[in-house]
Amino acid sequence: MFFLRKTLLIYSIFSLGLNQSIYNSYGLGLPKSSFFASENGLGSIGLVPNFINKVSIGNPSTWSHLKHSYINSTYESQSFNLNRSSFTSNSSQFGGIQFLVPIRSKYAIGLSVKPVNDLNTFFKTDTVNFIMHDENLSISKEFKSGGGVMASTFALSVPINSRMNIGLSFDSFFGSSRIEKAIILNDIYYRNYGVNTYRGSNYNMFFSGEFFDSDNLEVSVYTGITKTSTPIYAYVYSIDLFEDTDGDLLPTGNDFPQDPGADTLRVENVYAPNAFSMGLNLDFKNSLNTYFEFQLWNDNEQNIKNFSLFNDHVVSNNHLGIGIIKFGNVDDKDWQDKITFRLGAYRKDFKLSSFDNNIIENGLSMGLGIKFGNTANQLDLSYNNGIRSSKNNFNESFKQFSIGISVGDVWFLRRRAKQ
Numbered sequence: 001m002f003f004l005r006k007t008l009l010i011y012s013i014f015s016l017g018l019n020q021s022i023y024n025s026y027g028l029g030l031p032k033s034s035f036f037a038s039e040n041g042l043g044s045i046g047l048v049p050n051f052i053n054k055v056s057i058g059n060p061s062t063w064s065h066l067k068h069s070y071i072n073s074t075y076e077s078q079s080f081n082l083n084r085s086s087f088t089s090n091s092s093q094f095g096g097i098q099f100l101v102p103i104r105s106k107y108a109i110g111l112s113v114k115p116v117n118d119l120n121t122f123f124k125t126d127t128v129n130f131i132m133h134d135e136n137l138s139i140s141k142e143f144k145s146g147g148g149v150m151a152s153t154f155a156l157s158v159p160i161n162s163r164m165n166i167g168l169s170f171d172s173f174f175g176s177s178r179i180e181k182a183i184i185l186n187d188i189y190y191r192n193y194g195v196n197t198y199r200g201s202n203y204n205m206f207f208s209g210e211f212f213d214s215d216n217l218e219v220s221v222y223t224g225i226t227k228t229s230t231p232i233y234a235y236v237y238s239i240d241l242f243e244d245t246d247g248d249l250l251p252t253g254n255d256f257p258q259d260p261g262a263d264t265l266r267v268e269n270v271y272a273p274n275a276f277s278m279g280l281n282l283d284f285k286n287s288l289n290t291y292f293e294f295q296l297w298n299d300n301e302q303n304i305k306n307f308s309l310f311n312d313h314v315v316s317n318n319h320l321g322i323g324i325i326k327f328g329n330v331d332d333k334d335w336q337d338k339i340t341f342r343l344g345a346y347r348k349d350f351k352l353s354s355f356d357n358n359i360i361e362n363g364l365s366m367g368l369g370i371k372f373g374n375t376a377n378q379l380d381l382s383y384n385n386g387i388r389s390s391k392n393n394f395n396e397s398f399k400q401f402s403i404g405i406s407v408g409d410v411w412f413l414r415r416r417a418k419q
Contacts, residue, residue, distance in 0.1 A: 027313025035096035037404030041367015041382030043344030060167025063108030068408035147177035167206035200232030321346035340369030375408035
């Protein structure tokens with residue numbers, strides 16, 4: 001019981017910002033397909049070049065084209081509006097951080113930490129007033145969830161020949177989430193808690209190749225495969241319903257009972273993502289590129305029930321994206337030629353486990369990449385606007401603003417011979 005109280009306390013400290021999307025109440029939340037501002041600005045899943053020419057920081061097979069080592073970090077701000085209501089919820093969160101090192105223009109390695117899912121949400125029912133035994137009573141319900149799955153990743157890039165490269169990455173999953181269901185009777189909370197911790201792993205394989213090259217056009221193909229090596233398992237800690245009289249969120253003090261029952265259970269195979277992705281990029285040799293991407297994603301989990309507020313979860317996701325990008329060059333004289341411009345559109349089709357119930361997401365994205373400094377540092381800004389809808393009449397509009405900073409340096413250069 002002491003361990004569970006300590007876990008709840010730590011969780012409350014690190015869960016200050018809540019993402020209010022109603023769809024994050026399904027399973028472990030909607031899976032993220034992009035993590036950095038340069039990807040968000042193009043509406044991309046990170047497969048095709050989006051950071052600089054020929055390079056996507058989400059695709060290790062492209063990293064050998066980097067001229068500098070980079071530390072990349074992104075922060076996101078979001079707003080949501082449900083069913084065109086007058087109320088808009090806002091949140092902000094960490095998007096990801098990554099360290100990339102190219103080696104002799106042939107190899108590259110990378111380390112990153114990023115959120116894979118987002119379970120944060122909060123909503124409550126209307127208050128109902130009634131009289132019982134000559135006493136005025138008011139009752140409502142609150143539902144909260146927070147946390148999610150994180151991934152720490154090691155990746156490397158290896159050449160096949162001068163025109164083709166492969167990338168390999170290994171994800172180690174970790175993280176925790178909390179689910180709270182509360183009944184509020186005359187301003188007194190009756191709470192039920194569940195805390196879950198996660199562990200698992202998967203691996204990813206990437207390919208990039210230049211298949212056509214002329215004076216005016218270069219055509220490149222990109223692929224990615226995700227396979228689960230160790231399906232995520234969870235330790236589930238459950239606290240029975242208790243009366244939170246003192247309002248400190250924990251069963252202590254004057255609460256009843258002061259020490260409610262708690263169960264601990266290990267649940268196997270709660271999350272097992274697999275995916276196949278493919279992208280096509282057309283480089284018109286004037287810094288202008290256009291791209292097409294698609295991804296087939298599915299979750300082969302077996303025991304996700306009771307891990308979310310809604311008894312439903314995402315079992316597959318199809319992604320289609322298209323866009324254009326004009327890469328900037330830090331060596332150009334005119335300031336506008338140093339800026340990267342991104343514009344994209346995408347569609348996601350999330351299939352839920354319940355029969356014939358899908359979530360359709362349509363979005364537009366735009367972004368800028370501003371270069372500065374001698375080592376091609378870059379500030380990336382992106383704006384996304386879209387709508388999610390489903391047959392259960394949940395229509396959610398969302399906006400997201402991302403800001404990313406990439407700081408460059410020079411590593412692994414050959415020393416010049418002394419004259």
